[in-house]
Amino acid sequence: MMQMDAVVLTGFGGPELLTLGKKPMPVAKEAQLLIKVAAAGVNRPDILQRKGGYPPPAGAPDTLGLEVAGEVVEVGPGCKRFKKGDHVCALIPGGGYAAFAVAAEDNCLPIPAGLSLVEAAALPETYFTVWTNVFERGRLAKGETVLIHGGSSGIGTTAIQLAKAFGARVITTVGSAEKCRYVEGLGADIAINYKIDDFVEVLKARDIRCDVILDMVGGSYVARNMAVAALHGRIVQIAFQESSKVEADFTPLMVKRLIYTGSTLRPRTVAEKAEIAQALEKKVWTLLSRGECKPRIFKTFPLSEAAEAHRLMESNAHMGKIVLTL
CATH class of the missing domain: 3.90.180.10 (Medium-chain alcohol dehydrogenases, catalytic domain)
Structure with a gap:
């Protein structure tokens, strides 16, 4: 052979x-x-x-x-x-x-x-992942607001560009000021340095709620994502960089009539x-x-x-x- x-x-x-x-x-x-x-x-x-x-x-x-x-x-x-x-x-x-x-x-x-x-x-890996999770499971539509965690990653950079191309407002979290500038250059409307600012507090201060949230962190982000989700929001989990085991109050899931979903490729x-x-x-x-x-x-x-x-x-x-x- x-x-x-x-x-x-x-x-x-x-x-x-x-x-x-x-x-x-x-x-x-x-x-x-x-x-x-x-x-x-x-x-x-x-x-x-x-x-x-x-x-x-x-x-x-x-x-x-x-x-x-x-x-x-x-x-x-x-x-x-x-x-x-x-x-x-x-x-x-x-x-x-x-x-x-x-x-x-x-x-x-x-x-x-x-x-x-x-x-x-x-x-392939990033575009297949983003398409099936953000646009098929998350049903992101023109004019909606999407929150993309890990915006400077391969998945993040793809999701930012596609979301903007299809007419969405894009908010993303990244880990440095340099990465904030980078993702803004890709089209992100708001970039939040999670090492300095709490994305929940930033979005609440601006009275912003998110229709779709793409998350690969899990852990403490589960409850925080529900806190910033809009009525009828869709939260899509694609990885667990922090933890897949979570203790959280899921009352917002009912009150806001959220969809919490996820997938692997x-x-x-x-x-x-x-x-x-x-x-x-x-x-x-x-x-x-x-x-x-x-x-x-x-x-x-x-x-x-x-x-x-x-x-x-x-x-x-x-x-x-x-x-x-x-």
């Missing part, structure tokens, strides 16, 4: 456990494409998996990496859309930190006009992810091609330096996406 370069996880724990090694090259099966990876996005779920807290779904590669961009080099039986030589970006259940990766054809998208392969590799079926891909191509890919939205790349690392990429992400110093290149 042919071997390829890939990032090998030698145990569960710190970034030092990520090393460049060899793994068998995957083969495109029914309705799959084999992609020669040019770039792979780095995401928080990768860190969770490295620590042993986010195992891959059954049948998925144990190699880290949930999004890639590159050239199609093999087309499996039953594929109908893409051919050898096409450039695509893809959402995958694992295997992105490698020279080659397989992806379900229905979970692949063409590269938007004007974007490089490095930029395209930063699209990785365990969904190929068909479910394909529906998100179709919606993105129809409603968002034109925005990317016109430059109205754009993945923000903070730094790239060669595949051999995946450990350094993880250290940077865990430092929270980045603004935008971190990408591995081959």
Whole structure:
């Protein structure tokens, strides 16, 4: 069996456990494409998996990496859309930190006009996540107010741009004055430095209530989100950086008739992810091609330096996406 370069996880724990090694090259099966990876996005779920807290779904590669961009080099039986030589970006259940990766054809998208392969590799995980959570589960509509926590992250920068493109007022929380300026440059109407100001007090002082709240913190933020939610507000949970165990007064959930929901992306079926891909191509890919939205790349690392990429992400110093290149 042919071997390829890939990032090998030698145990569960710190970034030092990520090393460049060899793994068998995957083969495109029914309705799959084999992609020669040019770039792979780095995401928080990768860190969770490295620590042993986010195992891959059954049948998925144990190699880290949930999004890639590159050239199609093999087309499996039953594929109908893409051919050898096409450039695509893809959402995958694992295997992105490698020279080659397989992806379900229905979970692949063409590269938007004007974007490089490095930029395209930063699209799938964040754009799929934001679309399904903010616009499908959260039902964000034109003229509404959305509160986005972690505004300078890959998810945050994507959510800010898409929310503005669809006519919403955007409020976001970030961890420094520099990050406040950064997200304001992306279109945020109000940026709150959570290390200095309490977002609940800031919004109450301005008499602002939020129709949609995108949260990846959990813990103490659960009650605070309900405090600033508008009547009929929708709170969408996508991660728990603080804690998934909460003690809170849920009376506002009833009084304000709130919807508290959430979702994960990785365990969904190929068909479910394909529906998100179709919606993105129809409603968002034109925005990317016109430059109205754009993945923000903070730094790239060669595949051999995946450990350094993880250290940077865990430092929270980045603004935008971190990408591995081959």
